[in-house]
Amino acid sequence: MPLRARTLLGPGPSNPYPEAAVALAQPLLGHLDPVFLGILDETSERLRTVFGTANRRTLPLSATGSAGMEASFVNTVGPGDVVVVAVNGLFGERMVDVASRCGAEVVRVDHEWGQPVDAARVLEAHPSPKLIAAVHAETSTGVRSDLEPLAAGKGDALLLADCVTSLGGIPVRLDEWGVDLAYSGSQKCLGVAPGLAPFTISDRAWERRIEKPRSWYLDLGMLGGYAGEAAGSGGRTYHHTAPTGMVVSLHAGLGRLLDEGLEAVHARHAEAGRLLHEGLQEMGLELFAADGHRLPELTTVRVPEGVDSAAVRKELLERYDLEIGGGVGAYAATVWRIGLMGPNAAPDKVALVLAALREVLGR
Amino acid sequence: MPLRARTLLGPGPSNPYPEAAVALAQPLLGHLDPVFLGILDETSERLRTVFGTANRRTLPLSATGSAGMEASFVNTVGPGDVVVVAVNGLFGERMVDVASRCGAEVVRVDHEWGQPVDAARVLEAHPSPKLIAAVHAETSTGVRSDLEPLAAGKGDALLLADCVTSLGGIPVRLDEWGVDLAYSGSQKCLGVAPGLAPFTISDRAWERRIEKPRSWYLDLGMLGGYAGEAAGSGGRTYHHTAPTGMVVSLHAGLGRLLDEGLEAVHARHAEAGRLLHEGLQEMGLELFAADGHRLPELTTVRVPEGVDSAAVRKELLERYDLEIGGGVGAYAATVWRIGLMGPNAAPDKVALVLAALREVLGR
Numbered sequence: 171m172p173l174r175a176r177t178l179l180g181p182g183p184s185n186p187y188p189e190a191a192v193a194l195a196q197p198l199l200g201h202l203d204p205v206f207l208g209i210l211d212e213t214s215e216r217l218r219t220v221f222g223t224a225n226r227r228t229l230p231l232s233a234t235g236s237a238g239m240e241a242s243f244v245n246t247v248g249p250g251d252v253v254v255v256a257v258n259g260l261f262g263e264r265m266v267d268v269a270s271r272c273g274a275e276v277v278r279v280d281h282e283w284g285q286p287v288d289a290a291r292v293l294e295a296h297p298s299p300k301l302i303a304a305v306h307a308e309t310s311t312g313v314r315s316d317l318e319p320l321a322a323g324k325g326d327a328l329l330l331a332d333c334v335t336s337l338g339g340i341p342v343r344l345d346e347w348g349v350d351l352a353y354s355g356s357q358k359c360l361g362v363a364p365g366l367a368p369f370t371i372s373d374r375a376w377e378r379r380i381e382k383p384r385s386w387y388l389d390l391g392m393l394g395g396y397a398g399e400a401a402g403s404g405g406r407t408y409h410h411t412a413p414t415g416m417v418v419s420l421h422a423g424l425g426r427l428l429d430e431g432l433e434a435v436h437a438r439h440a441e442a443g444r445l446l447h448e449g450l451q452e453m454g455l456e457l458f459a460a461d462g463h464r465l466p467e468l469t470t471v472r473v474p475e476g477v478d479s480a481a482v483r484k485e486l487l488e489r490y491d492l493e494i495g496g497g498v499g500a501y502a503a504t505v506w507r508i509g510l511m512g513p514n515a516a517p518d519k520v521a522l523v524l525a526a527l528r529e530v531l532g533r
Numbered sequence: 534m535p536l537r538a539r540t541l542l543g544p545g546p547s548n549p550y551p552e553a554a555v556a557l558a559q560p561l562l563g564h565l566d567p568v569f570l571g572i573l574d575e576t577s578e579r580l581r582t583v584f585g586t587a588n589r590r591t592l593p594l595s596a597t598g599s600a601g602m603e604a605s606f607v608n609t610v611g612p613g614d615v616v617v618v619a620v621n622g623l624f625g626e627r628m629v630d631v632a633s634r635c636g637a638e639v640v641r642v643d644h645e646w647g648q649p650v651d652a653a654r655v656l657e658a659h660p661s662p663k664l665i666a667a668v669h670a671e672t673s674t675g676v677r678s679d680l681e682p683l684a685a686g687k688g689d690a691l692l693l694a695d696c697v698t699s700l701g702g703i704p705v706r707l708d709e710w711g712v713d714l715a716y717s718g719s720q721k722c723l724g725v726a727p728g729l730a731p732f733t734i735s736d737r738a739w740e741r742r743i744e745k746p747r748s749w750y751l752d753l754g755m756l757g758g759y760a761g762e763a764a765g766s767g768g769r770t771y772h773h774t775a776p777t778g779m780v781v782s783l784h785a786g787l788g789r790l791l792d793e794g795l796e797a798v799h800a801r802h803a804e805a806g807r808l809l810h811e812g813l814q815e816m817g818l819e820l821f822a823a824d825g826h827r828l829p830e831l832t833t834v835r836v837p838e839g840v841d842s843a844a845v846r847k848e849l850l851e852r853y854d855l856e857i858g859g860g861v862g863a864y865a866a867t868v869w870r871i872g873l874m875g876p877n878a879a880p881d882k883v884a885l886v887l888a889a890l891r892e893v894l895g896r
Binding site: 171173174175176178180182183185186191194195196197198199200201202203204205232233234235236237239240264267268271272355357363364365382383384385386387408409410411412413414415416487493498 | 534536537538539541543545546548549554557558559560561562563564565566567568595596597598599600602603627630631634635718720726727728745746747748749750771773774775776777778779850856861
């Protein structure tokens with residue numbers, strides 16, 4: 171079958187940065203090869219820069235972004251621990267599910283989808299939770315929630331942030347804000363194929379972790395013996411076989427991103443998002459996410475009355491090799507999600523998706 | 534830094550089949566793209582062939598082999614369930630740890646390392662376990678244990694087999710033998726980069742699964758909605774973002790393997806292993822694994838008295854770009870592990886490692 175070169179403007183995966191794609195063609199290295207371990211350490215260092223943290227325990231987990239969520243909860247909360255979760259979309263919902271499976275007593279603070287998290291309500295939900303969790307950039311709704319007010323009011327609680335769709339697209343400054351744990355996915359604004367979950371945990375959270383978590387695969391104490399914590403010390407303990415090729419690709423993608431410069435990368439995403447938001451509105455379409463909280467890297471737009479959402483996406487895919495996403499949950503058929511992530515945060519991609527939508531919708 | 538093209542003759546990862554490596558250079562696809570879903574279904578079908586099973590729930594899990602182990606236990610055993618584990622190496626040990634974290638009552642049956650599993654002792658260990666677990670090919674010792682006698686005597690219990698180092702290297706016939714659950718890793722004899730855990734579960738095991746396992750990421754009920762089970766039905770539920778590039782690479786590696794033919798692939802591994810075993814013994818070295826149970830794809834050999842194991846491995850890596858593995862646990866410094874997996878199960882690799890060892894050891 172002929173290969174298809176898709177333009178991936180859905181909620182992720184995005185097309186990777188060329189450097190990340192090329193890196194996958196490099197000869198494979200063993201997971202204990204000193205050359206690979208040097209690349210792994212440098213990858214952790216690059217992740218610290220994009221996360222805005224000095225956390226020594228910063229590493230790429232060997233699974234996709236959702237495993238980052240699971241690692242966060244499974245290592246910090248156990249039966250009876252109180253967890254407050256801000257729910258304003260699918261990934262907040264998922265946090266409730268994951269925390270519940272750890273045996274936590276979950277206090278959920280529901281918000282209308284499309285709206286940002288109301289920090290005051292979240293902070294008032296319980297007097298002394300062990301952990302407060304929120305999604306920085308809700309992939310299901312295209313909404314940014316500010317983490318600073320949550321961090322400012324967290325008191326003795328730990329603060330966990332889902333940065334799957336924010337990292338590498340909009341500013342993330344964990345240490346400055348006061349976030350204790352965060353995770354992301356390689357396949358969104360970091361511009362790498364899916365398969366890794368960048369992860370970081372502060373010393374403060376580390377000291378309160380579960381000593382023997384229910385998950386062996388995501389046991390940070392054991393993982394720390396191989397990566398992250400041990401960086402530079404030379405002492406390594408085998409845990410599992412790291413996906414070496416994927417790590418080398420992440421290393422290259424992060425290198426490209428940092429060569430361009432974090433500020434420039436954020437500005438590029440902001441500008442691409444602005445152009446798309448304007449273009450969609452000029453076409454008479456209505457944006458879904460609350461004004462002032464719209465993500466530049468992931469735009470949600472209402473499907474016009476009488477238009478078959480799936481049929482439009484099918485035509486975009488088949489005629490233009492262009493992927494955009496449908497909505498989620500109650501909005502599955504009434505919202506489209508358009509991503510401009512990593513290398514796709516660029517004027518040509520905005521022009522393409524606007525032109526294609528205009529043609530398909532006849533506007 | 535210049536790239537290093539290593540010959541990976543350790544316990545895995547192995548160098549990938551060229552087809553698997555080339556596939557990583559293909560344009561990335563979205564995880565809901567019909568083209569990708571077709572490839573995913575075909576990958577499951579190919580996995581059925583190499584596993585020797587008709588299990589409809591056969592799929593690549595989005596993490597490395599150890600996550601396959603975790604998925605097996607977390608979906609089948611809970612607090613108080615009795616699990617009998619045959620321990621004859623590191624991965625049997627790991628099974629004990631993973632099962633314990635699920636709350637299981639673990640009955641371990643210890644064997645001397647280097648020896649195969651004694652089925653009679655394992656079957657006598659408990660009158661009515663929920664699950665019996667054993668490692669088909671122990672990566673830590675290079676030993677093959679036959680699964681047939683365990684399956685024949687399992688009674689009402691489920692039988693779980695670790696096929697990480699066996700699949701694609703020696704015959705695996707799960708249905709014929711009567712194995713209920715099995716997992717593998719992409720980076721060994723399947724000849725693909727690390728990052729995926731091929732997994733299969735029988736209907737019999739499925740009916741007795743934990744409805745809501747402790748792990749969200751590895752919840753087979755939810756995963757089945759996206760892959761495996763749904764194959765061909767057209768109905769798909771998003772669970773997590775599959776590592777699409779890795780799946781495409783696994784698909785290609787399996788394609789290569791099946792084009793060559795399972796029997797021919799097994800014969801190639803058997804012949805390469807035989808040549809290596811003979812060559813090492815001709816050099817005066819002593820094999821570690823019990824005679825009659827030696828894996829052709831992973832050979833363990835004793836480090837000669839007075840030889841610094843790590844220094845030899847370092848010289849092989851630096852002078853010959855050749856990776857072999859050290860031992861594990863009590864045998865860390867006294868055993869080497871030499872893999873001949875996937876494309877590396879070939880006479881040129883045998884000749885290389887024998888020649889290099891001869892030179893470095895001065896034999």
